[in-house]
Amino acid sequence: MDFKGKPFGPMPALMATAEYVTKVHAVCTHTGNLAHYSFRKAQNDNLVLLGEVDEYEPLSRAAYYKALRLQQEKIASEKLESNLKDSETTSE
Numbered sequence: 001m002d003f004k005g006k007p008f009g010p011m012p013a014l015m016a017t018a019e020y021v022t023k024v025h026a027v028c029t030h031t032g033n034l035a036h037y038s039f040r041k042a043q044n045d046n047l048v049l050l051g052e053v054d055e056y057e058p059l060s061r062a063a064y065y066k067a068l069r070l071q072q073e074k075i076a077s078e079k080l081e082s083n084l085k086d087s088e089t090t091s092e
Helices: 009-019 063-092
Strands: 035-041 056-059
Touching: 035 063, 056 063
Parallel strands: none
Antiparallel strands: 035 056
16 A cells, blocks of 8 residues: 555556455554554655665554644644645735
8 A cells, every 4th residue: 555545566466366355564653563554754755765764654544644643733733734834924
């Protein structure tokens, strides 16, 4: 899956036609459970972004959705602050 949790490239077709599929998982950095998701910490919308600890974090399903919600709230509040600053400078 990609960083948005969507099937990535040819992988679904390959997995469907493969005789055997072995999934390996990392350990969630928040809960210690199996990590099924790679959470992208970096603010970058490119589908492919090479990186390690600074850009990605292995998370369990629950931790992933919580981190995603917090990230979206942070982006929304930053956008609101930016809009408020813009409106203050235009009104002066």
